[in-house]
Structures are given as C-alpha cells and as structure tokens.
Amino acid sequence: xxxxxxxxxxxxxxxxxxxxxxxxxxxxxxxxxxxxxxxxxxxxxxxxxxxxxxxxxxxxxxxxxxxxxxxxxxxxxxxxxxxxxxxxxxxxxxxxxxxxxxxxxxxxxxxxxxxxxxxxxxxxxxxxxxxxxxxxxxxxxxxxxxxxxxxxxxxxxxxxxxxxxxxxxxxxxxxxxxxxxxxxxxxxxxxxxxxxxxxxxxxxxxxxxxxxxxxxxxxxxxxxxxxxxxxxxxxxxxxxxxxxxxxxxxxxxxxxxxxxxxxxxxxxxxxxxxxxxxxxxxxxxxxxxxxxxxxxxxxxxxxxxxxxxxxxx
Numbered sequence: 001x002x003x004x005x006x007x008x009x010x011x012x013x014x015x016x017x018x019x020x021x022x023x024x025x026x027x028x029x030x031x032x033x034x035x036x037x038x039x040x041x042x043x044x045x046x047x048x049x050x051x052x053x054x055x056x057x058x059x060x061x062x063x064x065x066x067x068x069x070x071x072x073x074x075x076x077x078x079x080x081x082x083x084x085x086x087x088x089x090x091x092x093x094x095x096x097x098x099x100x101x102x103x104x105x106x107x108x109x110x111x112x113x114x115x116x117x118x119x120x121x122x123x124x125x126x127x128x129x130x131x132x133x134x135x136x137x138x139x140x141x142x143x144x145x146x147x148x149x150x151x152x153x154x155x156x157x158x159x160x161x162x163x164x165x166x167x168x169x170x171x172x173x174x175x176x177x178x179x180x181x182x183x184x185x186x187x188x189x190x191x192x193x194x195x196x197x198x199x200x201x202x203x204x205x206x207x208x209x210x211x212x213x214x215x216x217x218x219x220x221x222x223x224x225x226x227x228x229x230x231x232x233x234x235x236x237x238x239x240x241x242x243x244x245x246x247x248x249x250x251x252x253x254x255x256x257x258x259x260x261x262x263x264x265x266x267x268x269x270x271x272x273x274x275x276x277x278x279x280x281x282x283x284x285x286x287x288x289x290x291x292x293x294x295x296x297x298x299x300x301x302x303x304x305x306x307x308x309x310x311x312x313x
Contacts, residue, residue, distance in 0.1 A: 037288045096145055099273070103134045137271045143274035148258065158200040158286055160311065164193040165236050166229045168201060172208035173227050176216060183268060184221030187212075190228035194236050197309040203283045204307075210238040210276040211303050217266040218244035218301070232306070235289075239304040246297040255293055256281040287311045 018121035102206065110127045113119065119127070143219045150156050170191055208227075215225040230237050247255065249266055254260045259274040284291045289307040 011307065013061075027172070061126075071250075086189055096141065099141055100138055103138050106294050107131050107134050107138075140271075141273045142277075143278060144273045148187060148275055151279070155281065156286060158311075160197055160198045162196050163201055164194065164196050165199065165204070165238060165307065166194050168204060169208055169227055169229060169238055172205055173212060176212040177212075180216045180219075180225060183216060183219070185216060187222040188224050189224045190226060192228075192230045194229055194231045197236060197307065198311060199307065200283075201240050204287075206282050207280050207305065208240075210236060211279050213304075214241035214276065214303075215240050215244070215301075217268075217270040218242055218264065218274065220244065220267050223300075234309050235306045236309065237304060237306050239302055241300060241302040243300040246299055247295040247301055248297065249294070249295075251296060252293055 093172065110131055111307045114124060114127055170189060173187055180187045196209055212225065218227055219242045225243075226239075226241045228239050228241075244267065245264055247262060249265075251262050254262065258275050261274065281291055283304050284307070287307050288311040289305055291303065291305045293301065293303050295301040
C-alpha cells in the first residue's frame with residue numbers, strides 16, 4: 001500500500017489544539033493579555049497552518065470583543081454620570097422650590113392685602129418695602145441657580161480683560177458700605193497698590209460682593225469688616241475679614257458646598273441662598289486661583305483669595 005503525501009506542517013496535531021485551548025481558557029477567565037500568545041503560535045515548531053489561521057482569527061475576534069467591552073464600560077460610566085447629574089438637578093430644583101415657596105407666598109399675601117384692604121399709608125409703605133426686599137431675595141436665588149447651572153454644564157467661560165484688583169475691590173466695597181452702616185458696621189480698606197492683571201471684572205465683582213456681603217451678614221454691630229490686598233510674588237491676594245462669631249472647625253470643610261446650612265447664622269437674620277461661596281470658589285478656580293478660610297470662634301473669619309497676574313500662563 002503506497003504512502004500518502006505527508007506534510008508535517010499541514011497536519012493538525014492534537015497538541016496544537018491543546019495549546020490553543022489553553023490560551024482561550026486563560027482569556028475566558030478575564031486575562032486579555034493572553035491574546036498576544038495567540039500570535040506566537042504560528043512561530044512554534046510543528047504547529048499546523050490550520051491551527052495558526054484559527055489562532056489568528058480567534059485573536060482578532062477577542063481583540064474586537066475587548067474593544068467592545070471597553071466601549072460598553074465607557075458607555076456605562078457616561079450613563080452613571082448622567083444619572084448623577086440628573087439626581088443633582090432634581091435635588092437643586094427641590095431645594096430651590098422649597099426656598100422660593102415661602103417668599104412667593106409672602107409676596108402673594110401682601111399683594112392681596114394691598115389690593116383688597118383699605119390700609120393706611122404707613123402699612124402700605126411697609127408692605128411695599130417688604131415686597132421689594134423679598135423679591136430681591138428671590139432674584140438672588142434664581143441668579144445663583146443659573147450660575148450653578150452654567151458652571152455644572154461645563155460652559156462656564158471667563159471674559160478676561162486688563163484691570164486692577166485693588167481698584168475693583170474698592171469699588172465693590174463702596175457699594176456695600178451703606179448696608180454696613182445701617183447695621184452699625186465700619187468697612188475699612190487696606191488695599192496696597194498692586195500691578196494690573198488679567199481677570200473677568202464682572203465675575204470677580206460678583207466674588208467681592210459675595211465675600212463682603214457675607215462679612216456684613218455675620219458681623220455684630222459696632223465691629224469692622226476689613227478688605228485688604230497685597231502682591232505676593234506673581235499672585236495678588238485679597239482678604240476679607242470680619243469680627244463675627246466665627247465658624248466651628250468641623251464645619252469649615254462644608255463652607256464651599258452647595259446649599260450647606262452651617263450652625264452659624266447671620267447676626268440680624270439676613271437671608272442666604274446657600275450657593276454664594278460655592279459659586280465664588282468656582283469663579284476663583286476658573287482664574288487658576290485659590291480660596292482659603294481661617295476662622296476662630298468668638299474672634300471672626302478671614303476669607304482669602306489668591307489670583308495669578310495672568311491666568312493660564
């Protein structure tokens with residue numbers, strides 16, 4: 001009986017399948033690094049070409065599966081992040097609705113009394129002043145919510161122009177002085193001559209308004225609010241200090257959180273949205289700056305911001 005043509009390289013040896021099966025089993029256990037071993041099979045002595053081709057095909061398939069798993073994982077991460085943002089949005093809406101309900105009811109009731117009742121001039125004037133004050137509170141909350149929405153959407157942008165931070169701080173302090181005087185407070189300026197720098201004047205004006213307003217809210221009559229500035233190397237530091245009740249150390253970490261309610265309350269019952277310092281922190285960080293707080297019970301609080309002369313440089 002004649003011998004058939006025999007080609008060792010064309011013979012599908014069982015050991016070839018054993019080697020291939022071993023690699024596939026390793027990959028099945030989650031070790032995708034073993035894919036590289038599939039491409040080493042064709043170089044081994046005695047392996048059949050059919051097994052080599054099969055190994056290469058399996059390798060390509062597993063690479064595609066691994067890539068698919070990566071995309072699925074990324075899609076899951078994106079979906080999880082969207083879910084977190086949706087929950088955050090609902091939380092903000094719930095808090096905003098709660099904070100707006102009482103002032104809206106107050107305005108409605110006072111307006112109804114003005115329309116339906118025959119009130120004396122003094123009462124009418126008091127109601128109108130109250131409506132004006134409460135309306136400003138609601139507007140402040142709405143503006144803060146809009147700022148938070150812009151920041152969290154990732155569309156927060158700065159309009160940088162050249163200006164002087166000491167000058168801007170003095171301008172914003174002049175606006176808060178009448179309110180401070182009504183409460184029996186002094187506003188002292190200790191502003192050094194600092195070089196011009198690049199910043200968003202509207203946004204940093206918002207920062208100074210918030211810091212000064214908070215200092216006034218949490219200060220006792222007969223005390224002072226001090227705003228100071230100085231140049232430290234290539235940064236400008238602005239500090240706002242009050243002589244209020246101070247903040248407990250265990251609450252300092254929550255100072256810049258949204259809607260965080262601290263145990264310390266404004267000394268005259270002033271209103272706060274709970275969003276201001278969170279927005280301030282985002283504005284400062286958008287300028288590549290930083291904000292720090294130091295506080296001592298019974299002594300007061302100092303909020304300090306540090307801003308580079310040229311953000312992004």
